[in-house]
Amino acid sequence: MRFKIGKYKSLLVFAVVSLIIMGLSYNMAGAQDFRNSALAYNLMVLVPEECEVLDTSPGVLADVEFQRDKFGNISDKTNINLMATNVYAGAHAEFRITAQNVSDITLSVDEYKLEFEQSEDSLADLIYFSGIVKIIRYGEQYYDELGSFENVSLTELDDNLTAILKYRKIDLKEKIVLELNQQFDNDQAKFAGRTNLSYRLFPVFVQYFPQNDKTTPESE
Amino acid sequence: MKRTKFVLLALVAAMILMGAGYAAWSQTFTINSTVSTGELFVMISDEGITSVIVDKDGDGDYVVGAGETDENVTPATADANYLVYPTVATTAGDTSGANTTLAKIEYTIDLYPGTQVTSEINFENLGTIKTKQPVVSATSGTIIGDDLWDDLVITVNGGAAIDGAGQDKLNNLADAIAAAVGALEPNGDGEATVTIVQELPITSGNETENKESLDWEVELTFEQYNDLTE
Numbered sequence: 001m002r003f004k005i006g007k008y009k010s011l012l013v014f015a016v017v018s019l020i021i022m023g024l025s026y027n028m029a030g031a032q033d034f035r036n037s038a039l040a041y042n043l044m045v046l047v048p049e050e051c052e053v054l055d056t057s058p059g060v061l062a063d064v065e066f067q068r069d070k071f072g073n074i075s076d077k078t079n080i081n082l083m084a085t086n087v088y089a090g091a092h093a094e095f096r097i098t099a100q101n102v103s104d105i106t107l108s109v110d111e112y113k114l115e116f117e118q119s120e121d122s123l124a125d126l127i128y129f130s131g132i133v134k135i136i137r138y139g140e141q142y143y144d145e146l147g148s149f150e151n152v153s154l155t156e157l158d159d160n161l162t163a164i165l166k167y168r169k170i171d172l173k174e175k176i177v178l179e180l181n182q183q184f185d186n187d188q189a190k191f192a193g194r195t196n197l198s199y200r201l202f203p204v205f206v207q208y209f210p211q212n213d214k215t216t217p218e219s220e
Numbered sequence: 221m222k223r224t225k226f227v228l229l230a231l232v233a234a235m236i237l238m239g240a241g242y243a244a245w246s247q248t249f250t251i252n253s254t255v256s257t258g259e260l261f262v263m264i265s266d267e268g269i270t271s272v273i274v275d276k277d278g279d280g281d282y283v284v285g286a287g288e289t290d291e292n293v294t295p296a297t298a299d300a301n302y303l304v305y306p307t308v309a310t311t312a313g314d315t316s317g318a319n320t321t322l323a324k325i326e327y328t329i330d331l332y333p334g335t336q337v338t339s340e341i342n343f344e345n346l347g348t349i350k351t352k353q354p355v356v357s358a359t360s361g362t363i364i365g366d367d368l369w370d371d372l373v374i375t376v377n378g379g380a381a382i383d384g385a386g387q388d389k390l391n392n393l394a395d396a397i398a399a400a401v402g403a404l405e406p407n408g409d410g411e412a413t414v415t416i417v418q419e420l421p422i423t424s425g426n427e428t429e430n431k432e433s434l435d436w437e438v439e440l441t442f443e444q445y446n447d448l449t450e
Contacts, residue, residue: 042247059348080249082252084254085258086256086258087256088444088445089444099249123257196254197253198254198255200252203249204246204248205246205248
């Protein structure tokens with residue numbers, strides 16, 4: 001195929017080729033280092049010392065766990081397991097989850113995603129969430145409360161968290177704290193045949209880009 | 221037209237690659253959460269009939285020993301004392317159903333005036349959840365309108381004699397058993413022994429003559445202890 005390459009076409013071709021090379025090179029570098037870069041290349045990491053069980057109902061056993069290697073060292077600070085056993089009607093378990101911006105860029109939360117299994121013996125519709133989201137700033141001198149929620153069902157949890165955190169700036173070294181309370185329905189009869197629940201939340205952190213607010217007055 | 225298509229294709233390719241590049245600057249955490257209920261199981265067992273005493277001297281004290289003529293009847297000596305040895309049966313907890321354990325106590329007794337039957341029932345919470353005082357329901361068996369039942373003097377854990385007659389008396393007995401069991405701590409720490417004494421007084425009159433035997437049954441439903449309602 002023959003065609004004339006004008007001045008503007010050449011610029012376009014150059015831009016496309018540049019992007020291709022950039023994308024390929026980044027992906028190749030990322031794939032090569034993936035196995036060893038879980039801690040070194042993360043934008044946000046969990047702070048294990050500040051991830052804990054805050055409160056439980058009597059008899060409820062709760063704990064937070066991280067993936068560890070054979071020496072007992074935490075091998076992945078982007079994955080946490082919140083466990084609550086022996087729950088019953090009216091019981092609750094409250095957790096604190098703290099994550100810190102360890103990158104060189106300002107971050108934000110793009111969204112929270114939720115996954116859970118729905119089965120006949122699932123407790124999914126018997127659990128409600130309350131919580132507070134805080135940000136700890138300036139070397140932990142003080143914190144701001146970004147938002148809170150109460151009596152949110154499991155299916156609404158991701159949207160509520162997204163609404164609180166989306167577009168919020170997380171500067172370097174700042175910490176995001178989520179205090180999450182799992183409260184179970186008070187009606188014992190509803191627990192007939194229900195024994196367990198497993199769900200996963202996936203907060204997605206992205207680079208922060210300021211909103212275009214220079215020409216519009218600041219809202220409250 | 222060819223030039224336009226080429227430009228469009230190039231733009232699409234560039235956008236795709238920009239997306240891929242942008243995705244590299246994002247990160248996803250995983251917050252896993254697992255929740256499970258505990259196990260509710262109360263084991264009921266019985267020591268069976270621990271004593272059957274015949275008040276041979278008619279003094280109403282049912283004391284066996286030196287200087288006493290009252291006799292502790294055994295299955296082997298029941299015939300000689302013109303008794304059918306009483307029975308008690310317990311049904312262990314059933315964990316099917318709504319987070320409850322169902323247990324059952326069934327008695328068959330055959331007494332004449334001046335006989336006392338003592339039995340012990342054990343309750344042990346082997347589950348992982350604390351239980352409340354059980355909810356009881358009583359099945360009357362053959363007792364309704366039965367003079368033998370109405371004359372029977374029954375005590376639970378040495379308390380006051382169960383009052384009432386017929387079904388009311390049986391309901392009161394069931395409530396007394398439930399109160400004696402009470403709430404039970406989990407993991408084997410919660411245990412209760414209930415001693416039930418049934419006596420047909422020697423003063424029982426002709427209305428109980430020729431009464432063969434009676435049976436009664438109490439069902440206990442154990443439910444989880446709930447801090448918010450207790």
